[in-house]
Amino acid sequence: NKKETTLRKVRQIVRTLRITHNIPILSDTKGYWLTSDKAEMTEYLQRIEATAKSQAAAWFETYKAMKNNFPELGSDYFDTQGKLF
Numbered sequence: 001n002k003k004e005t006t007l008r009k010v011r012q013i014v015r016t017l018r019i020t021h022n023i024p025i026l027s028d029t030k031g032y033w034l035t036s037d038k039a040e041m042t043e044y045l046q047r048i049e050a051t052a053k054s055q056a057a058a059w060f061e062t063y064k065a066m067k068n069n070f071p072e073l074g075s076d077y078f079d080t081q082g083k084l085f
Contacts, residue, residue, distance in 0.1 A: 014032055017023040026035050026044045035041060063078040 014025050014027070018025050024035050024041060025032055026040060027033075028047075060078060060082050063075065063082065067073055067078075
């Protein structure tokens with residue numbers, strides 16, 4: 001799908017600008033924007049932290065269910081990091 005490919009490229013460009021070039025690009029469901037407002041940056045980081053924690057918890061829950069149903073399966077990553085959840 002051309003739209004998905006374009007979105008993926010945009011996300012890669014934004015990630016490069018953030019990480020390699022230290023450009024404070026924030027985003028939400030409405031799009032991307034530049035900011036120098038520390039409060040806006042703090043709010044953004046709190047939002048992505050909450051999202052990351054929620055997603056991680058869901059993946060660990062899935063892993064636990066799979067491991068309970070199929071004990072022969074395992075993952076050092078999930079077994080080690082899962083202690084946090």
